[in-house]
Amino acid sequence: MPQTSRALGDISDSLKAPFLPHVNPDAISYEQVHTGVCVHIPGSAKMLFGDELVFYWGVNSSSTPILLKHVNSNSVVRVLCVSYHFIGCVQYGLVDLYVEVYRDQHLIGTSPALVVTVNRNSPVTPRQRQRKRNMIRRYAKKPDKNRF
Structure with a gap:
């Protein structure tokens, strides 16, 4: 981090x-990001x-x-x-969001960081888990009775 002038x-x-006005920073889903x-x-x-202003999302900056x-x-x-597409x-995991402010090409301030948690996979609810089990059972290959 550069020295503040x-x-x-x-x-x-x-x-x-x-x-983040419309997102829980402790649980940003794969879909949201x-x-x-x-x-x-x-x-x-x-x-x-x-x-x-230089905004940082982890190592990415704008x-x-x-x-x-x-x-x-x-x-x-x-x-x-x-958006992670761009x-x-x-x-x-844990990602720091913060801003640096420059005036005349000199760093004059750094904001506190907001630490967010970005989930790789969306959380699975018990209902989603049960539905997945049912689908696997329903479409699982049944043994062929005509085989030896």
């Missing part, structure tokens, strides 16, 4: 972690127009400038839709 002032204390998960990047009163003239702690400065390195 002291001359520009560290704004890390004013940054909030990214959040392949369909797309919306990530909101909250603003900070210390962010300025033109600051560069950058964009802040284009809002007025940013405060209630602002959402960026909304991303992350990212380079697919990660399962």
